[in-house]
Each structure stands twice: as C-alpha cells, then as structure tokens.
Amino acid sequence: MSAQHLRQSTPRYVGIATELRERILDQQLAPHTLMPSERELSEQFAVSRMTARQALTLLESEGHVYRRPPRGTFVAEPRVRFQIGSFSEEANRLGRDASAQLLWAKALVGPGNGATAARAALGLAADDVIHAFRRLRLMEGEPLAIETTYFPASLTPGILDVEVHGSLWQLLRGRYDLRLERSKAVLESIVLDEGACERLAVRAASNGILLTRTTVDDQGRCVEYARDVYRADRAAFEVTASVAR
C-alpha cells in the first residue's frame, strides 16, 4: 500500500479524535467536564455531524470520554495506572477497593486451559499437576481485568479449596511460606474475545492489554505463571528500568 493511498483512506474522524484526546491528556479538559456537542464539533472542524459523532465514539471506545444522554458526553477519569504485580496490592497502593469473582478453579492434568504454556514457564514436566484459577478482578466494583493464574500443585497443596477473595500473593506468602522476589511480564495489545468482552462489560471486539507474567521466589523458582487481560480503555501500566551503562 502506498503512503498516498493510506493518506486518502484515513478517516477524518481519527484526526479530530486525536486533537480532542490531546486536550484531555494535557488536562485542558478536566475529568467530568462536558465535551463539545456533535453540533459544536461539526462547526469547529467543518465536518458532518456523523463525522463528529464518529470521533466521539472513538474516544468513548478508548475510555477517554463517557456518554450520559441526553446531557451529553463527558471527559472520563484518567486510566488506572498499574505497576506490574498483584492486582490487590496495586489497588491498595492506589487507595482503592479491590475484589475478585471466581470464574473457575481447577487442577490441570495434561494439556488444555493454557496448561502447556504454564508448565513450560513453571519448569514442570508434562505429567506435573497445576492448580489454576480464573478470576474477574474489580476495582471499586468496576470490572477491569481477568486473571488466569497457574501454580505448581506441589507447592500449593489444598489451594483450590481456599476461598480467595483478594490477593493470591498473600496466600502464597502466608499459607505456603513462599517469599516472592520479582515479577517479569510481557505486555501486548490484543482484541478481547467474546467471553472477555462479556465479563468486562465492554463492546464486542474491544481492545485489551495482555500481561503474560511470571513470579520468581527467593530460591529462583518460578512459582506463578499468569495471563492477565486488562481493559485497554481503563488501564495503563507504569514501569521502571535501569539503564545499562
């Protein structure tokens, strides 16, 4: 595809959304401020009402604005800034209330449910059993993420029978005496599947951020493997790295 072709096929509403997004991110437009109406935007940018509406719809799908008809469209709260770690402990750091809804808890024998990738990450053999949880994670009652967490069964006897309402890390520390040392994660952009969109109460085929995460203990053992799917419209990730000399 030539650059010229791409230029011609780029919709105008994306450019308008970009300009409005910058005003929001630069805090020229504060959270819960009323956005310009479709009519105002169509006059200001000399476009059709339809184009103005598409720009607002794009910003809504990104989580930068929310609609409250018939009052209008408003600037949303900024995205939640997570650091890599436990959802519960992050909520705690941010002074917000975290909760969890258990979707399933299983002992995984053989492949399926992501067990093959989990065994590879945890350094387990093909016949080793894994204890796995899938949980919907909410902050202040709003669903933000779906966590699927895998532990070696040998390190976590009886964990499937524990009623876990909050932090699995707290359980690993308190009940299983594991000393968690560091987490490593790969972040990437994905399109959420049907189940995830439903659980997270977002439109079909919304964007998500996938964190594929491992946690190592003080003996250098990989004690946790997780695939966490976050709403891209509500979550941002803050990371720090040392610079190599």
Next chain:
Amino acid sequence: MSAQHLRQSTPRYVGIATELRERILDQQLAPHTLMPSERELSEQFAVSRMTARQALTLLESEGHVYRRPPRGTFVAEPRVRFQIGSFSEEANRLGRDASAQLLWAKALVGPGNGATAARAALGLAADDVIHAFRRLRLMEGEPLAIETTYFPASLTPGILDVEVHGSLWQLLRGRYDLRLERSKAVLESIVLDEGACERLAVRAASNGILLTRTTVDDQGRCVEYARDVYRADRAAFEVTASVAR
C-alpha cells in the same frame, strides 16, 4: 448493556480468531506456516466463508498472520520483544539492525508540539527552551515506531545540528557527558492517528502502544522526556519488577 445482550452481539469471527491465535502463540503453528484456507476454516467451524475471512482479517490486523495471495495466509514472525529503553540499544541487544529517519528537529519555545507536557516532565519553567526530535524508527528496514524526544536546551547545546542516525542516548553520553541512570514509562493502548498510520505503513485507525517515557541521570535530573508510538501488531514489551515484601 446486559451480559445477555453483549453475548448475542459478539461476532463469531472473534471466537474463531481467538482459537487460531492460541494455536499460533502456543507454537502449534510455527512462523511462515500456511494457515488453513477460508474454505477449510468455514468447514471446520461450520461458518460462512465471510466469517472465516473476517477471522483471518482480524489476525492480520493484529500482526499474527500475513497474506500472500494467491498462495494464502501465513503465520507471522512473533512480535519484537522490547525492553524499556533506547530503540537502538534494544535492536542491538536483539541482534537486529536499527535505523532512524528524521521527521523534524526543533527548538520549542512556548507551547505546542507537546512542549507543555514535556516542560512539566523535565521540571522546566514556561520560558525554558526545549530541543525536540521526531524520528521514525525502523528495525531491519521495517518501520516500527515514531519517537518524539524532548531535552532541556540548557543540557544539550547544539544537538539540533548533529546528524543523528542512531542512538540519541549515545549522543547524550558521549557529547554531553550525561550519565543515564533509569527510565520510567507508562504504557497504554491507543488508536494511531492519520500521520502515524501513514508513517508506519499500517491501515487507517490501527492500534498502537504509546510509551510516555522519562529518563533520569545520576544526579536525579530528568534529562529526557519522550512519547514513543509503537505498532501494536509488531511490538511487545518485556518488563521486570521487584515484589514489595
């Protein structure tokens, strides 16, 4: 919107794409393997050819497959796994060739071009001058990112006149004797604007990952502020975090 309503409105092709994506990520389908054809998929999943095509189009937009008509659709190379830092140094670490195309280099006086956010991050006053670069970054000749980098003019005299083909960090170290200590970044999912889609040679309104990044030197000064926009279909980010005790 009720969960039931969301379930009904979720398109079938997203579920098919999810299943195929998992096969690719689990490496059941290796890079450059021929994917099942639309006809084969429509039989296998008992859907129309159109639905099968939509699933392949979604995977293509995510960068998991590429098309080579009339031969078919093939599994793509895995995404490039970046660590937070210099694009050039990351390419070097990965054993790949990095290059840069200068889009603009400016002394910023007053607001505009992101100068307000840059001044806040760099701890500068409203009348302090900033030296800024926008560069297209390529790996093995493929455009992957657009970097917009801001430096305090007081620390980087003459930098706008230097022909920079690779690492700005190398220049900060070598010419300006700055000792870079650590980088902090916020990662989030965005929709790429017109200019970015054109430069990165992707379809209009493709997804991107925005890294808003600051670098601090050994004196604790913020010496760099950057807004880097990566192709979401080609880049993933690997991060490490210590676990708080």
